Amino acid sequence: xxxxxxxxxxxxxxxxxxxxxxxxxxxxxxxxxxxxxxxxxxxxxxxxxxxx
Amino acid sequence: xxxxxxxxxxxxxxxxxxxxxxxxxxxxxxxxxxxxxxxxxxxxxxxxxxxxxxxxxxxxxxxxxxxxxxxxxxxxxxxxxxxxxxxxxxxxxxxxxxxxxxxxxxxxxxxxxxxxxxxxxxxxxxxxxxxxxxxxxxxxxxxxxxxxxxxxxxxxxxxxxxxxxxxxxxxxxxxxxxxxxxxxxxxxxxxxxxxxxxxxxxxxxxxxxxxxxxxxxxxxxxxxxxxxxxxxxxxxxxxxxxxxxxxxxxxxxxxxxxxxxxxxxxxxxxxxxxxxxxxxxxxxxxxxxxxxxxxxxxxxxxxxxxxxxxxxxxxxxxxxxxxxxxxxxxxxxxxxxx
Numbered sequence: 001x002x003x004x005x006x007x008x009x010x011x012x013x014x015x016x017x018x019x020x021x022x023x024x025x026x027x028x029x030x031x032x033x034x035x036x037x038x039x040x041x042x043x044x045x046x047x048x049x050x051x052x
Numbered sequence: 053x054x055x056x057x058x059x060x061x062x063x064x065x066x067x068x069x070x071x072x073x074x075x076x077x078x079x080x081x082x083x084x085x086x087x088x089x090x091x092x093x094x095x096x097x098x099x100x101x102x103x104x105x106x107x108x109x110x111x112x113x114x115x116x117x118x119x120x121x122x123x124x125x126x127x128x129x130x131x132x133x134x135x136x137x138x139x140x141x142x143x144x145x146x147x148x149x150x151x152x153x154x155x156x157x158x159x160x161x162x163x164x165x166x167x168x169x170x171x172x173x174x175x176x177x178x179x180x181x182x183x184x185x186x187x188x189x190x191x192x193x194x195x196x197x198x199x200x201x202x203x204x205x206x207x208x209x210x211x212x213x214x215x216x217x218x219x220x221x222x223x224x225x226x227x228x229x230x231x232x233x234x235x236x237x238x239x240x241x242x243x244x245x246x247x248x249x250x251x252x253x254x255x256x257x258x259x260x261x262x263x264x265x266x267x268x269x270x271x272x273x274x275x276x277x278x279x280x281x282x283x284x285x286x287x288x289x290x291x292x293x294x295x296x297x298x299x300x301x302x303x304x305x306x307x308x309x310x311x312x313x314x315x316x317x318x319x320x321x322x323x324x325x326x327x328x329x330x331x332x333x334x335x336x337x338x339x340x341x342x343x344x345x346x347x348x349x350x351x352x353x354x355x356x357x358x359x360x361x362x363x364x365x366x367x368x369x370x371x372x373x374x375x376x377x378x379x380x381x382x383x384x385x386x387x388x389x390x
Contacts, residue, residue, distance in 0.1 A: 001352075003182035007187040007190055011235040014231075014234050015232045015234070018230070018231040018234045032115070
């Protein structure tokens with residue numbers, strides 16, 4: 001039973017860790033596959049307009 | 053004027069027309085003009101023929117290079133595979149395995165310990181072995197459920213829970229599938245490193261197979277730590293796990309680099325391997341729980357009844373008795389497994 005519980009804890013822990021790491025790696029499709037000029041909310045460095 | 057006379061009068065005119073038309077015929081190029089719109093259409097139609105491996109691609113300012121693909125005719129075959137062939141493979145593999153197991157149970161019943169439960173136990177798997185097993189098992193079942201939803205969810209789950217709930221469940225399942233995969237890869241690696249030395253094929257496995265794993269004849273075939281069937285499960289899990297991990301990580305991390313065809317191939321390998329491995333694991337779960345008395349203790353407590361061990365892994369018991377006699381204990385209160 002201890003081995004089973006330890007395995008469950010490790011699986012959950014690794015999964016949470018993976019979700020945090022992948023958050024930095026992956027981005028949503030609207031950001032990944034568009035240039036900043038095509039976005040509705042473009043990078044302020046390109047427009048010169050203050051954001052917000 | 054007769055008809056013949058009229059024709060004679062028209063003959064010079066016809067000859068002149070023929071002469072005028074001749075240079076135009078001679079000017080027809082022997083090669084095809086590649087820029088002619090009709091040629092472009094022919095190329096397009098050729099590329100659209102079923103079985104064509106070409107991809108009609110162009111350029112786009114969208115950063116995803118796949119967006120430049122106008123059409124990939126092979127994608128129609130992939131869609132047919134995904135929507136028709138894959139669910140069919142899954143149905144045959146899983147329902148077929150369940151039918152075989154049900155038939156096996158009806159004919160053979162639960163495999164009992166012939167000598168009955170003894171009051172002695174032997175350590176079958178240590179804590180680390182069981183940790184490796186349960187890490188692989190829990191992660192695989194999570195991956196299997198979220199993966200099966202992608203194959204059968206639309207036809208089985210969607211009509212029951214509705215479109216919105218199904219969309220949420222499927223999206224959550226997709227994320228969980230990605231995140232849990234790393235624990236599965238770890239479990240496969242640990243299992244391989246821990247048990248590979250006891251899973252190399254031997255002549256005992258041939259004898260085990262010839263006796264149908266003990267079904268043919270009155271005696272159990274002799275086996276070391278793992279018998280032929282367990283070795284099959286081990287290699288199916290390890291090799292299947294490697295195929296699943298490699299194809300899965302290609303889909304996760306390298307979808308653009310492998311191209312549309314490569315992504316489709318990875319999907320096919322991943323889904324078919326997953327379905328077959330799931331069917332194999334269903335059999336493994338059956339024989340480890342309902343199908344065989346005393347078998348679950350091996351991964352449950354780590355200790356099995358000595359009579360069970362002698363019947364199924366007699367050679368291994370002899371070795372343990374010589375090398376690690378302390379692993380064999382006596383005097384345990386006998387608790388029936390049922």
